[in-house]
Amino acid sequence: MQFIRFSDLCAQGKAKGQRVFIRADLNVPQDDAGNITEDTRIRASIPAIQMALDAGAAVMVTSHLGRPTEGEFKPEDSLTPVAARMGQLMNRSIRVVANWVDGDFSVAPGEVVLLENCRLNVGEKKNKPELAAKLGKLCDIFVHDAFGTAHRAEGTTYGIAETAPIACAGPLLAAEMDAIGKALANPKRPLVAIVAGSKVSTKLTILQALAKNVDGLIVGGGIANTFMLAAGLKIGKSLAEPDLLGEATAVIEAMKARGAEVPIPEDVVCAKAFAADAEATVKAATDVADDDLILDIGPKTAAKLAEKLKQAGTIVWNGPVGVFEFAAFENGTKVIAQAIAESSAFSIAGGGDTLAAIAKYGIEKDVGYISTGGGAFLEVLEGKTLPAFEVLARRAA
Numbered sequence: 001m002q003f004i005r006f007s008d009l010c011a012q013g014k015a016k017g018q019r020v021f022i023r024a025d026l027n028v029p030q031d032d033a034g035n036i037t038e039d040t041r042i043r044a045s046i047p048a049i050q051m052a053l054d055a056g057a058a059v060m061v062t063s064h065l066g067r068p069t070e071g072e073f074k075p076e077d078s079l080t081p082v083a084a085r086m087g088q089l090m091n092r093s094i095r096v097v098a099n100w101v102d103g104d105f106s107v108a109p110g111e112v113v114l115l116e117n118c119r120l121n122v123g124e125k126k127n128k129p130e131l132a133a134k135l136g137k138l139c140d141i142f143v144h145d146a147f148g149t150a151h152r153a154e155g156t157t158y159g160i161a162e163t164a165p166i167a168c169a170g171p172l173l174a175a176e177m178d179a180i181g182k183a184l185a186n187p188k189r190p191l192v193a194i195v196a197g198s199k200v201s202t203k204l205t206i207l208q209a210l211a212k213n214v215d216g217l218i219v220g221g222g223i224a225n226t227f228m229l230a231a232g233l234k235i236g237k238s239l240a241e242p243d244l245l246g247e248a249t250a251v252i253e254a255m256k257a258r259g260a261e262v263p264i265p266e267d268v269v270c271a272k273a274f275a276a277d278a279e280a281t282v283k284a285a286t287d288v289a290d291d292d293l294i295l296d297i298g299p300k301t302a303a304k305l306a307e308k309l310k311q312a313g314t315i316v317w318n319g320p321v322g323v324f325e326f327a328a329f330e331n332g333t334k335v336i337a338q339a340i341a342e343s344s345a346f347s348i349a350g351g352g353d354t355l356a357a358i359a360k361y362g363i364e365k366d367v368g369y370i371s372t373g374g375g376a377f378l379e380v381l382e383g384k385t386l387p388a389f390e391v392l393a394r395r396a397a
């Protein structure tokens, strides 16, 4: 996909003295007191900001935080804690500018300001043209660097990309797209995807899209239970969606027709209750009792899948394969995580639970690329063109 890269503009000296407006995704989790509990997205946004500063630009950065009501400022919606954390990380003080839409503020070359939560502006969510027109006037160059919000067509993620004099991709957005392209568009084979989670329904379009492309589709969690049912196995009281058996069967058949496979677990870890202290019993997949809950894949299955992952050329990972938050049911996810870490395959991972598993097993450095996108990452796996890339491609033409 064609788009202008901010790094190229900077290298060509085109950002010097310019007003650069960066849309980042600084939507980080906070505790009840407003403390930031996880700052990956802030860290990931700094290279674009530093790039703009180094290029001699006057830098404005904005993001949404949560889902506030437009036009109604509440202290908990403020980006102030984000500015503080970013300031610490960049070793400079970062001013927060409120009520900025009409441009009643100044920012000098070499300075960076954080423009208050963009979802407080009336018209942001629905990308109203009046707002987009004002946003475009604030800058000379618009930099879209918010991969986590690249699936939304809002004022600061889409409207401004149409109205700004120049619209380009920041280094994070570009890196995400490059990594995803490497994994899905022209992958080193075999390409193995792991799609796990509680429901087939929420990931059906992803499973269908991947079934056309991947060599192996490893399913886990409640999704695997539905596939086990489709394969004629009993799953007791386990979470599953019997209504979607037809769709699961169609995915298995589509894969088979291409000489690819959906490995069905041969052993599982069961319990009689969903609890951290529930007794865990390893069983053959054919021996699941009527009152059993399947909470993880079994050790034989995990070892076989690990072998496949070690032989893969490319791995796409979304979702833990068991209830890894409970020690008795974490083995499957842990073995998969370690296999990905040890594999020479190019690996890409995304999604909240997946990132939590990566952090738990300390394999951050051994995964080829960790996406900052939640919903955006999933939409890319579905094969959708995200609004961010559609509009940036149009502006590059």
Ligand code: 3PG
Pocket: 025, 027, 066, 067, 148, 149, 152, 373, 374, 375, 376
């Ligand atoms: C996310 O956290 O997934 C992104 O920041 C997008 O947020 P949204 O779902 O509120 O648009």
Ligand code: MG
Pocket: 028, 029, 030, 065, 066, 067
């Ligand atoms: Mg919040």
